Amino acid sequence: MPTKRSLAAKLGVVAGFDSPRAALEQYHTPPELAAHVVHLADLHGDVDGRTVVDLGTGTGMLALGAALRGPARVIGLELDRAALETARTNERRVAASAPIHWVHADATRSPVAPAEPVTLVMNPPFGAQNSNRHADRRFLETASDLAAVSYSVHNAGSESFVDAFVADHGGGVTHAFAATLDVDAQFAHHTEETRALDVEVFRIEWA
Template sequence: MNKKQLALELSKLDEFTSPNVKLEQYPTTSEIAADALWQINLDKNIKDKVIADFGCGHGVLGIGALILGAKKVYFVDVDKDALSIAKTNLKSLNKNFKSYFMNKNIKDVKIKTDIVIQNPPFGVKSTHSDKIFLLKAMETAPVIYSFHKYSTKKFVESFCKDHNFTPRLIQRYKFPLKRSMFFHIKRVHLVDVGVWRITKN
């Protein structure tokens, strides 16, 4: 499978029908998910790895990781409806993937994995939610791949260093936020987003 084929497979997944404003539920596009996962795979951090997808939403990152050969993926989301969509999406592939679905607040998650891949809330509607996700990821795995608004670069990198992790920006995207909330004016709003590889020292 190549990156284009992965993006095509991920594009078939269902997304949110009624996104939650407070949870900042903006689905990662299939193209961005495929590109980021391909980079992570080139780092040899997917195949045969146990991975956690925190704030999994409709499951695009975790499902993509399974397609690329992850040993097992934990799908974690506080929203039962989002988790249900992720389950349905995974089932639609008709593959015998190892997965575990956890309907929990991220603060209450207690697992250990090889890798965490996450696109957490950007902390716009719920202040410091991105920090909460980073802390939990650091408790969970020695290697983390995390999406954040590029404008928070200084915070992300200093926060990681303060917690004995080394951050490295590996990708940068114009992240399209589709008009899915009632207060949105533009049909698509582009947000500058970075993906960091964060490793324990």
Template sequence: MKKITRKKHLEMRLQNIPSHPKPKVGLEQYTTPSIIASDLIWNAFGLGDIEGKDVLDLGCGTGVFAIGSALMGAHSSIGVDIDGDSIDLAIDVSGKLKLDNVDFIVSDICDFNNGSNVDTVFQNPPFGSQKKADKGQDLKFVKKAIELGPDVLYSFHMASTEDFLIKFYEDNALEISHIFRYDFPIPKIYDFHSRENQNVSVIVLRAEL
């Protein structure tokens, strides 16, 4: 496969990854737009966190960060998600792209144990954008990432919780090096949604362990 040398080309590749086939409200499943995923992956690549690294995408959904990392030269890339429908789709997409450095696993992230070293973790967990959402799910993901012991963590969170998160990261010996800010579009995919589309301010914290 031809090496990707421009962020726009990465975005175009990621645009071909479909959304969640059967989004489940209890899992707060929202597909990361290709423009956001490509920007974050491109930045991570520039910081030396992808090429030749072992990458893990926790709560991967349809696999955008796992597949994107594989496209950008990760040594290995693993996506983990509890939703079998999304994993099946991710496997299908990676197969069509003929990627031999990516794999997908159906598992609750709390039960997952890679059994080997991980260099970089990406995660876009349920970050509580729904009024009735189970708060604190993103912190569960952070704690799991700490347990797995990567060198670097990229984690999505609600921007409104930034001050709390900075203290939480510091209290858990995570050194925040970068904060990326995005307007994350929430489409009308569940019955309780009243708007066709709503933007939510999110941050991605890059932390070194």
């Protein structure tokens, strides 16, 4: 199996948002964090030969990471058409051999429902914007409907919420770990050139 470091290096060519939208909390997922999530999923046998769905794929970082680890196919759902065009360009840069289907759709109202078991990956909005409150909950609801197993990135301090939500939906958190998400200044309310956000990543098995 290729190393996590080599995966992060390959994802280093993935471009971020040309015109990020604050209301959608569009932040570029760092290659190192994406590689960490995908590598963990691969170690658990949740990528190779599987259908992988990336909710709110943005410019494709997690979807492309999964596509480099031998899935049967990858589906990336994204509401922003411009971001999807960047994702398609990034697909050519990464040159993954697995088929990738980019779908313009609201990730919380997924139009896809594969019959086979699905591994879902996502770095959902944290719900920090007033117009986007509880967005993370809506993404988890979609995951509970679609996925056999999911990997998701959440704001630090979300563990009790995630545990309770998953238990209420008949699932279980099997792994959780802390990580850092480096966010470059891109909106008017950002006062630092780069800010390191503490986040938590969860592996969840759904009933």
